[in-house]
Every structure is written in structure tokens, then in C-alpha cells.
Amino acid sequence: MNFIMISKMLLALFSSICLVYVGSAQQTNANSTVTALFAFGDSILDTGNNNLLLTVTKVNFFPYGRDFVGGRPTGRFGNGRVFSDMISEGLGLKSLLPAFRDPFLSNNDLPTGVCFASGGSGLDQLTASIQGVIWVSDQVKDFQNYITKLNGVVGDQGKANTIISNAVYLISAGNNDIAITYFSTINRRFQYTVPGYTDLLVTWTRDLIKSLYDMGARKFAVMGTLPLGCLPGARTLIGNVMCEFFTNQAADMFNKKLSAEMDNLGASFPGAKFMYIDMYNPLIGLINNPMASGFLDGRDGCCCTPTSIIPCLDASRYVFWDIAHPTEKSYKTITPSIIEEIKQKLA
Template sequence: MNFVMLSKMLLALSFISLFYVGSAQQSNGNSTVSALFAFGDSILDTGNNNLLLTLTKVNFFPYGRDLVGGRATGRFGNGRVFSDMIAEGLGLKSLLPAYRDPFLSNNDLPTGVCFASGGSGLDAITARIQGVIWVSDQVTDFQNYITRLNGVVGNQEQANTIISNAVYLISAGNNDIAITYFTTMSRRLQYTVSGYTDLLVTWTRDLIKSLYDMGARKFAVMGTLPLGCLPGARTMLGSLICEVFSNQAADMFNKKLSAEVENLGATFPGAKFMYIDMYTPLLGLINNPQASGFIDVAHGCCCTPTSVIPCLDASRYVFWDIAHPTEKSYQTITPPIIEDIKAKLA
């Protein structure tokens, strides 16, 4: 190979490399969003549980039936989930890949991946009883990701730029309250609801600190869903009304978490924080479904005792199964959240 040809090839490769890294950083005013990283539970999980020895996984039909190709990817829903829609809204990609996907492409690393694990939570007990990935172990996965990213982009400075300009999306607390606290005895014997929700907020701050210490600077922290209105909770009351105690606990946690997030800027210099209210917009769909084209708020479209045969049109249901909103529900509530993220973090 002659020198001229070699020079042209190196120039082309340099251009491709610059485009590759640059395209991972989406301009928004004077700032950028380079990537999205998701941590927490099944609201964000895009397939990290698929190879785990756990019953808490959904890599089978009819899950994913409304995704392009109709393939079950391990997402807890009929189609795309909340993390996918945030990634798309930030101009990154339409599907946020799972970090533990054995077929994860290096090309996906600079624009973000998902570390969340369905069934997980802030409490170690929550993850242990279901055999899923605890949030602290998700942070370890992120640490391994950074090493892999360094190899992909070629130098640590570029990797650090991606890490510091990324949005860190966190959804945790749903399973801690709904499963660990209300369906097991261990935590109820140790803590009141108030004491346990205080602990969850402390653990959230610890999670944020771990990510901050690794270079994270932009945090979008989600509150819990209206847990008492999930089909699984309503079933205990004949599906007629929402279960009060779970909703009260969720509301208590959300208020404490929101107040904490507002004050975190003083604790973590140079970082930006925002709280995402998931409770109110979903409760709005439940209380006024017709306004958004829904016909059923009490039952899941599939995979419940009352929906053994999946419904024909999931877009008419607020919930897909016993605990997870449908793709249509996410599509309905996400647009203002995306604009809020852009305004506060990008």
C-alpha cells in the first residue's frame, strides 16, 4: 500500500471517528446531551434480566408484540418503555439498549445504555428476593461500561466528555414499597412507612453520589407510580378502586424525594438535578381515561388473572400487565417530561 493511499485512509478514519463521537452529543442551546444512562427498575429496563436466573423477566410473547418486528426484547410492556422514549426525545436513539445484552454493539456505547433491572430497587432485599440486579450492582456495571467506552472512543478525555454531558435517569422505589415493604414482613417489623421512605431517600442520595463520583453531572430522578392503582393492587379490592395504603406510601416517598432532589445541588457542586413526577400524570390517565382515548384503567391488557388472553388493542389500556403502563400511556405522558429535561439538564 503506497503512502498516499495510506494517508487518505487515515484521514477518512479520523473523520469517521470525529463524526461518531460528535454525533453522540446533541446540541441544545449552549449545552449538550451526549447520552442517556438508565438505572433502577422495570419502568426503564430494556432487557438486562434476560439471562438472569429469575422469574422476573419478560423475553417471551406477548411482551414486545408492538415493537418493530414484534419481538420480545425483555422490555416490560407491549412496546417501547419510558427509557426508550426519553432517549428518542433527547435526539439520541429510538431504542435504548440493555448493557447486559450479549449482542450489544460498541456503536451504541457513546449514546447511552440501560443498566436498570426489572424487579430491582434501592433496598438490597428487593433485588435479592427476586434474583435481579441491585442498583449498587448496576453502578458496578456502569463502572465496567466506562472502561469499555474508553476503548471505543480512543481516549479518556472524550469518554469523560460523554460521561459528564449524559443524562442519568433513575427509577427506583416502586418495588421497594410495593413488594419489599407491603408484601414481606421483614421491613414492616423494622420500620414505619415514614421511616422506610426516609431510608429510600437516603439510598437514592447514596446512588447519586456513587454516579457523581464517576463523573455524572445531570440527574433526572423519577418518583414512583401510583402503586395502589396498578392492576395487581386493585385486584385485591375487586378492581373497583385503587388500594389506599400503597398510594399513600408512594405519595409520601415522592414528596420526600422531590424535596431532596431540589436541594442536592448544594451537596454535589457542578451537578444539575430534576425530579420527574410519574404519579400525577398516570393518575390523570386513570381518573380521566377518555380524554386520551383509553377505555380500561383497572385491568392489564395481558398477563393477569382477568386477562389470560391478551387484549387486541393495547393502546386502549392504561396498563399492559399487573404493574406496567402500555406504550401508549408512556407516549401520552412523556412529551412534557422530555421538554422539562431539555430545559433543566441540557
């Protein structure tokens, strides 16, 4: 199995998607005890933070954003809205979660949340450095800068603290660490076994949570990885007849360890709430039985893959948009139950 080739394909995917936010996010009127949403991690959540970085890991160009409002690329890794947008809307906050590094970010958006995630990033510093994107620890520094701006906007320390402590902190990290850094960086494979590296990823997740907890965060929704071996980029390299076993095995191992960690963190972080979001199994369900949810193709990407150099006409027929990212319809299909779980466990 050529892991380096698989990793390069996935790198191209995870590197190619992050969009420029195109206007003030629409507000919704739904009642919620959640004050804001803050997103950290990788391209599954990124809404445009990479656009001004000196990196190839960005997607502020056509055909990305083809089905977004106005049909314009914004830096989101997909054909339209991404997972963080839909969680924000589902919690009654706003339908678009703006990128913190968007130069046109409105002060009006600060109290209800922003996105700090960076496409191509991960828990391992090497993951971010090899792509020139924002490491999760640096995203926490951005959050610290955000708090300073929020205090200036609301003009009341107590009110700012209330927003911070009652917000949901959505984290997606580990996808690129496993798919890119571990299986394509020789020194990581020499340094760690798969069990050892996944243990380290869980430790780094805990460190990230502690950093945010120390700044006032109390409600954490931590996502597992996608079924990385079933992404179109990985499948294509082994003939597109099945999912690539070893990458999926590593992803599944990490997810199980991460889920167990979320169950145990309450004792270490008094007053905080934690939940694990399973991304692996819902997507496997769409991949294995796409027609049950109104899709026609669960294996190929609509766009930007060796099998679809010319973008498909209708992305809603596909589970995947490109070699590594789900379509907007896929996110819409799996998010309703996740939103309800967030409301039950964190609100």
C-alpha cells in the same frame, strides 16, 4: 387488607418484564447538548438486562413485545417500547436504548448511552436479592465496566469524560421496595414504619447519586414511583372498584420526600443538576379520565391479569399492559412534557 397478597401480585408483575434487545438502536439527528442517556433502576426502564439472569423476573416471551419492532419479545416490560427508549429518542439520541448486558450490544451504541436497569430491582438490597436481579449498587458496578469499554471505543480519555459529564442519568427506583419488599417482607414492616422506610429510600437514592457523581455524572433525572395502589394487580385484590389506599399513601409519601431532596441536592454536589420526574400524577390523570387521552380502560391490564388472561386485541386502548406496567401508548402520552422539562433543566 392483605398486603402480602397485593405484594405477590405486584411481584409477579414487576418480575415478569424485561426484554432482549433486538438489534442496533436507530440513531436520530436532533441536536442536543446531552451526549448520552444512562438508565438505572427497575422495570420501568429495563430494556433487557434480566434476560440471561437466573430469575423469574423477566419477560422475554410472548405476548411481551407484541407491538415492538418486528413483534418480538426483547425483555422490556410492556407491549412495545418503554419509558427509557422514549426519553432517549426525545433527547435526540436514539429511538431504542440498548441493555448493557445484551450479549449483542454494539460498540457503536456505547457513546450515546445504554440501560443498566433491572426489572424487579430497587434501592433496598433485599428487593433485588429476593428476586435474583441486579441491585442498583451492582448496576453502578456495571456502569464502571461500561466506562472502561467506552474509553476503549472512543480512544480518548477527554472525550470519554465529556460523554460521561454531559449525559443524563435517568433513575427509577422505589416501586418494588414499597410494593413488594415493604408490604410483603415481614421483617421490614417490623423494622420500619412507613415514614421511616420512605426516609431510608430517600437516603439510598442519595447514596446512589453520590456513587454516580463520583464517577463523573452531573445531570440527574430522578423518577418518583407510579401510583402503586392503582396498578391493576393491587386494584384486583380489593374488587377493582378503587385504588388501594395504603400502598398509594406510601408511594405518595416517598415521592414528596424525594422531590424535596432533589431540590436541595445542588448544594451538596457542586456542578451537578437535578430534577424530579413526577410519574404519579400523570398516570393518575390517565387512570381517572382515560377517554380524555384516547384510552377506553384505565383500570384493567390488557394482558396477563386475572381479568385478562387472554391478551386484549388492541393495547392502545388500555392505560396498563399488565398488572403493573403502563402500555407503550401511556408512555407516549406522558413523556413529551417530561422531555421538554429535561431539556430545560438539564441540557
